Amino acid sequence: MASRALKYYYDLLSQPSRALYILLEQSKIPYEKCPVALRKLENRTTEFKETINRFGKVPCIVHGDFKLAENVAILRYLSRECPDLPDFWYPRENLARARVDEYLEWQHTTIRAQCAQYFLYVWMTPLLGMELDPAKVERLRKNMADGLDLFQRVWLEDGKKAFVAGERLSYADVLAACEIEQPKCAGYDPREGRPQLAAWMERVRQGTNPYYDEAHKILYKFTPKEIATPTVK
Amino acid sequence: MASRALKYYYDLLSQPSRALYILLEQSKIPYEKCPVALRKLENRTTEFKETINRFGKVPCIVHGDFKLAENVAILRYLSRECPDLPDFWYPRENLARARVDEYLEWQHTTIRAQCAQYFLYVWMTPLLGMELDPAKVERLRKNMADGLDLFQRVWLEDGKKAFVAGERLSYADVLAACEIEQPKCAGYDPREGRPQLAAWMERVRQGTNPYYDEAHKILYKFTPKEIATPTVK
Numbered sequence: 102m103a104s105r106a107l108k109y110y111y112d113l114l115s116q117p118s119r120a121l122y123i124l125l126e127q128s129k130i131p132y133e134k135c136p137v138a139l140r141k142l143e144n145r146t147t148e149f150k151e152t153i154n155r156f157g158k159v160p161c162i163v164h165g166d167f168k169l170a171e172n173v174a175i176l177r178y179l180s181r182e183c184p185d186l187p188d189f190w191y192p193r194e195n196l197a198r199a200r201v202d203e204y205l206e207w208q209h210t211t212i213r214a215q216c217a218q219y220f221l222y223v224w225m226t227p228l229l230g231m232e233l234d235p236a237k238v239e240r241l242r243k244n245m246a247d248g249l250d251l252f253q254r255v256w257l258e259d260g261k262k263a264f265v266a267g268e269r270l271s272y273a274d275v276l277a278a279c280e281i282e283q284p285k286c287a288g289y290d291p292r293e294g295r296p297q298l299a300a301w302m303e304r305v306r307q308g309t310n311p312y313y314d315e316a317h318k319i320l321y322k323f324t325p326k327e328i329a330t331p332t333v334k
Numbered sequence: 335m336a337s338r339a340l341k342y343y344y345d346l347l348s349q350p351s352r353a354l355y356i357l358l359e360q361s362k363i364p365y366e367k368c369p370v371a372l373r374k375l376e377n378r379t380t381e382f383k384e385t386i387n388r389f390g391k392v393p394c395i396v397h398g399d400f401k402l403a404e405n406v407a408i409l410r411y412l413s414r415e416c417p418d419l420p421d422f423w424y425p426r427e428n429l430a431r432a433r434v435d436e437y438l439e440w441q442h443t444t445i446r447a448q449c450a451q452y453f454l455y456v457w458m459t460p461l462l463g464m465e466l467d468p469a470k471v472e473r474l475r476k477n478m479a480d481g482l483d484l485f486q487r488v489w490l491e492d493g494k495k496a497f498v499a500g501e502r503l504s505y506a507d508v509l510a511a512c513e514i515e516q517p518k519c520a521g522y523d524p525r526e527g528r529p530q531l532a533a534w535m536e537r538v539r540q541g542t543n544p545y546y547d548e549a550h551k552i553l554y555k556f557t558p559k560e561i562a563t564p565t566v567k
Binding site: 156167170207 | 388389414443
């Protein structure tokens with residue numbers, strides 16, 4: 102790692118940006134912070150696309166002259182490039198790694214899509230001066246609620262498992278928690294009525310603090326006080 | 335591998351099922367074929383969910399008593415479990431592996447979602463005795479067409495790259511091609527107007543035949559003859 106600069110491009114309002122930020126900070130991996138303001142569309146400029154990430158998204162890295170997007174791909178790259186990365190993030194043990202991988206693939210079209218779609222619609226629509234369609238809000242809410250119920254039931258086995266891959270915290274937990282934090286900002290508390298999910302979120306937070314709270318500080322500014330962490334209903 | 339049976343659950347009408355099928359067959363990995371008929375909802379039974387895959391989906395594997403879902407997680411698991419798996423599928427070289435990983439993460443909400451959504455709506459709606467909404471067809475078609483254009487431009491660099499990760503075929507190509515084959519079945523030829531994508535599809539097919547054609551035989555039965563492979567418009 103030492104011979105080449107690792108530049109990390111991120112926005113702490115982006116869920117996977119927070120997950121990788123927590124991993125980098127907690128692991129004390131030397132890197133250069135390159136914040137990108139999504140609200141100013143800094144990620145959409147021709148320059149950003151040509152020199153940083155051809156997809157115009159964050160998070161992404163530039164390591165020496167190697168550019169890489171997709172947070173899960175970056176996690177795997179760092180696990181090979183940084184021999185000092187603590188094993189728990191992406192365990193080398195075969196079955197534990199497979200379970201972490203299974204979650205990291207599964208989440209794209211479930212937890213990730215469901216929470217992001219609800220957040221984007223409910224939070225962004227009024228900001229754009231448009232009216233919310235109550236039927237659409239309810240459809241997105243139900244879709245997300247079903248996904249969160251499934252997460253609690255299948256991945257946490259209703260509290261029998263401490264973390265997604267078993268007894269140890271991994272990157273899968275941090276990515277999941279960062280995603281599940283997001284709809285709070287749109288007034289939805291994912292912990293309400295889901296005590297095992299709430300307890301798991303607190304475990305992930307405790308296991309990664311002070312970086313977890315630091316990463317979520319900006320998000321919580323936009324979150325109704327009564328549901329911002331660590332208050333659990 | 336030898337000491338424990340590897341059972342592969344799949345349906346060749348499922349895009350990622352075909353990709354893993356091609357990998358297993360071409361690599362001569364010993365495994366037991368366990369076909370699951372999605373059209374008969376065999377994947378939705380309580381027994382299937384309890385004993386095979388808790389998410390009720392294919393593809394998935396049971397290796398000894400270890401159950402694993404998500405085709406990309408299975409690829410990675412097999413790359414560790416099967417030392418004889420040819421390197422090109424999931425290259426060990428760091429940067430090539432990162433590029434394959436980047437595609438495998440990127441595709442979930444782009445090529446995978448776009449092609450599958452078009453196929454499911456256009457193909458399934460009439461089978462369910464319902465009428466297609468032309469505006470929805472057009473919206474899904476445009477979304478998919480934009481994704482395919484982006485794939486050709488960014489991943490194939492308009493033909494400058496032979497394969498997704500560079501000069502060598504990898505699992506990323508096979509997964510992408512199996513997905514891009516699917517909308518043909520609903521009468522849409524992804525190769526039309528995209529000569530570099532068409533040439534790449536043929537390279538993927540040549541690089542994995544006879545398994546590619548074998549895996550697609552059932553799909554092509556439902557595909558209008560004039561756009562079934564290998565005829566390229």
